[in-house]
Amino acid sequence: MGGTDTGGAGDGTPADDTRAARLLARLAVLAAVGSLVVLVLALGEGGLVVVGAGLLGLVLCAVGVWWFVAHRGPLRLLGALLLFLAPAGVVVLYAYDGLWLTALALCLCWGFALLCARAALRRSRTEKPQKATAAARPRRPVLIMNPKSGGGKVGRFGLVERAEELGARVILLDPSAPADVAALARQAVAEGADLLGVAGGDGTQALVASVAAEHDLPFLVISAGTRNHLAMDLGLDRNDPARCLDALTDGEELRIDLGDVSGRAFVNTVSFGVYADVVQRPEYRDDKAGTALSLMPDLLLGDGVRRLDSLVDGAPLDDQQALLVSNNPYFSPDEISGGGRRPRLDDGELGVVGIRVEDAAQAADLAVRGSQSSGLTVLSAHRVEVTTADEGEIPVAVDGEALRMPTPVVCTLRVGALRVQVPRDRPGVVAPPPAVDWRRILDLAFGRTERTAAR
Incomplete structure (x- = not known):
């Protein structure tokens, strides 16, 4: 997938996407109707019991979670038991009353309906990818790296050596002596840095991002943290943080927003x-x-x-x-x-x-x-x-x-406020599955694409 692809409306032409979305929407409607038919046909065989028992099991699980989290002692123990016994009881009821085939058919029909509905809505979306511009190769990039971040990814992936090969100066933090990361970034700017980057957690990323935004310098995210939420939303490779360094030689730039909480920056x-x-x-x-x-x-x-x-x-x-x-x-x-x-x-x-x-x-x-x-x-x-x-x-x-x-x-x-420099070749952002809106599904299924597109 190309660097600027945000996984929007699909890989084909708009007309292909529209036809695929319409077909998927019709399949979703048919599957939803099929689940209702299964329920109606099974009314005399315990169809309502299937639905009622499933909802009751869900409610009891939620109660179990609340008791387990919000209480101590006997109620916490009872909550843990509910978390185990509620779904087990539903399965036993289905098996004992011979309702498991009905339950399985309902689950399969409804699951297929949701799968097709989400696929149809994803295909119908026309989100524009975030605009990326060509980025010049930095002459004096400075990267701050935390060797403990992500369980030692800096050392495991050879990030210091790779960065220095590409001409960057690396500031390696000392885990035994906590440093003022923002002050280090400001000092690097004062010494002529034309790009700031971080291999570390999102909290550290935010501190350096704030300095980069303050001086309108490009900011490089290296996915060496534990969860790497910012890297994920930028479409970077979270499995191989060394690939993020490709932005130093073959990069492009994105303009993104930077959060502010009472004067302190946040990225997530x-x-x-x-x-x-x-x-x-x-x-x-x-x-x-x-x-x-x-x-x-x-x-x-x-x-x-x-x-x-x-x-x-x-x-x-x-x-x-x-x-x-x-x-x-x-x-x-x-x-x-x-x-x-x-x-x-x-x-x-x-x-x-x-x-x-x-x-x-x-x-x-x-x-x-x-x-x-x-x-x-x-x-x-x-x-x-x-x-x-x-x-x-x-x-x-x-x-x-x-x-x-x-x-x-x-x-x-x-x-x-933030100029983020990313590799031109990166995995990209996978579009999240849309929330299922059955009114939009019906619009798609029956060809009312203009109404759907306007939403």
Whole structure:
């Protein structure tokens, strides 16, 4: 895939994509109708039991998750049992009553319908790829590398040697002596650097990106961190960070937005509330899951409960347990912590996700209704201002780094502030699967492409 390909509407001509999208939409409609036919034919054979048992199993799993996360002692144990017993009970019920064939047919029909629907919507999208311009070869590039990042990727992939072969000066951080990375970047600029780059985590990337944006210098991302969210959304190779260095000799430039949280840059996300409280603990780095399970009951229901109030473009969003603000919206709120993607980094908008779940019933509602649940708020905005009731300073996680900031904490975007230099030949950004909108599917299936394209 070419460097500027963002995985948009497909690989053929627009007419080919339209025909393929229409065919896939019709298959999706047929499969959805097929699932209804299976259900109607099976009414006398327990079809409604199949659906009801499946929904009940989902609700019980959500309740189990809530009890396991938000409580200690017997309720936590009961929650763990529910997580195991609820799906097992559904399977046993299907097998005992002879309903497993009906359940399998429903799952296959509905799964095929969703698969075709997502493929149809992906084919019908006409997103323009982010514009890339030719980049001159830098004469004095300076790269800052963290040898501990990503479990030692700098050494494992020979990044120092490869960078120096390409004419870059490498500043290798000393893991035993924490350094002011932004100060190192500013010193490099003062000494004549015409490109700044980082091999490290997203928090380190953000610090150096801020200096690059301040001096309008190209910024090079080397995917040597653990998750490399920014590298993923730029279409870089996360499996071989050495390929990112090709940008020094055969590169192109993208203009992207840079997040700002009360004067500090961020490239991915700023988290407030529960997650921000957890990452403040020193033991979190060594035992993430254990620390979270230990603290969650107090943070959700106990003495450590904190409620966040915010203004999202001036509109109040109050009483949230957790709030996440991202540099451009993620495609889907449930993908943020699981490797989800941002379709673009140059749209000039913040993504905002607020969560408020206070009991098992609300957890079940969130599991069943997803983004339609009252416990989840998904918005986009240009400015987010976060406060709490009686606190002058609150925990904030900026690209995963634990900080404390005085309230109000204000999140904005520096639109188009960052010049990112990327290799011309890179894997590219895989388009995330679209949310299924059956009205759009029907439009496609019956040829109303103009209406669909306008959405």
